[in-house]
Amino acid sequence: MEPRLIDKIVRAAGSIENNVVCEVGPGPGGITRSIIQQAPRKVILIEKDPRFIPTLELLADACKGSVDVDIITGDILKTDVSHFIPKDVKREWTDPPPPINLIGNLPFSVSTILIIRWLEMISKKEGAWAFGRTRMTLTFQKEVAERMAASISDKQRCRLSVMCQNWCNVNYKFNIPGHAFLPKPEVDVGVVTLTPLKQPIINLPFKMVEKVARQIFSMRQKYSIRGCQTLFPEEVREEMALRMYKMAEIDPVTRPFQIANGEFNRLCEAYNEIIKKYPELENYDFRAPKKKIDVTVEAKV
Numbered sequence: 001m002e003p004r005l006i007d008k009i010v011r012a013a014g015s016i017e018n019n020v021v022c023e024v025g026p027g028p029g030g031i032t033r034s035i036i037q038q039a040p041r042k043v044i045l046i047e048k049d050p051r052f053i054p055t056l057e058l059l060a061d062a063c064k065g066s067v068d069v070d071i072i073t074g075d076i077l078k079t080d081v082s083h084f085i086p087k088d089v090k091r092e093w094t095d096p097p098p099p100i101n102l103i104g105n106l107p108f109s110v111s112t113i114l115i116i117r118w119l120e121m122i123s124k125k126e127g128a129w130a131f132g133r134t135r136m137t138l139t140f141q142k143e144v145a146e147r148m149a150a151s152i153s154d155k156q157r158c159r160l161s162v163m164c165q166n167w168c169n170v171n172y173k174f175n176i177p178g179h180a181f182l183p184k185p186e187v188d189v190g191v192v193t194l195t196p197l198k199q200p201i202i203n204l205p206f207k208m209v210e211k212v213a214r215q216i217f218s219m220r221q222k223y224s225i226r227g228c229q230t231l232f233p234e235e236v237r238e239e240m241a242l243r244m245y246k247m248a249e250i251d252p253v254t255r256p257f258q259i260a261n262g263e264f265n266r267l268c269e270a271y272n273e274i275i276k277k278y279p280e281l282e283n284y285d286f287r288a289p290k291k292k293i294d295v296t297v298e299a300k301v
């Protein structure tokens, strides 16, 4: 990639001088060189492919004495970066973000899985988020970046938008044309920065928010209550979904992409109330092989 574009990705992270920078998937170190030039306090490189490690070691040797570089051969999906972050950079969650930056230009298939995994860690304040509201700068396929940032009524709005925006401030910085990369991807690239919010909009467990958002968006073009019904077994589906919409004061004919995050909050809170009352419904999974659950709605209301 052109040096100008590499610098642009690093600059999207803001000032990284004196920060601890964790780069995921450095490859032969294109972005790493640009990171090192900004005088960070420490650089942590996590690269899965051992063939790139000797080049990264040469790079680390070249800046010995000026920047401390840790090289970890491993899969970011299985690595807890918190082990490599100095303890003194820890901040309270409500403080401004700690001087830590996670930066990565990973294959698209990895970055999309990674952001979901990281959102769950943010929700639990684990890993890099045990140090406070650690910021991320990552590249995604342009369409995925657009979905992450999509606001209400945007045609790209989906479960990923609700999930990302529930735990983070999503800042879609800019696009990089696919032809700027080697090998050339078929699609353009979107650079996104995410800063965890002090308070999530929906303050409920990650898995529950994910389940409600997944089912509601499962029928994108239909009334949102149709997708919501799939949160419940067939016998009680219509009754329970209607109850959920009444409790949340949402019009059942609203389409999924027209539901704002605050309204999702009311829907998730209503779902939480319903499963507190009917705990046997909590593990219902529309996608699992069918089995009958004994719920007598009338008797329990």
Ligand SMILES: C[S@@+](CC[C@H](N)C(=O)[O-])C[C@H]1O[C@@H](n2cnc3c(N)ncnc32)[C@H](O)[C@@H]1O
Pocket (backbone or CB within 6 Å): 001, 024, 025, 026, 027, 028, 029, 030, 031, 046, 047, 048, 049, 052, 074, 075, 076, 077, 104, 105, 106, 107, 110
């Ligand atoms: C698209 S290349 C980008 C290289 C470099 N960051 C750049 O921008 O020029 C992606 C890099 O991520 C690495 N990678 C892929 N999956 C990974 C994973 N799960 N954990 C860590 N690194 C990974 C690949 O080996 C490769 O070096």
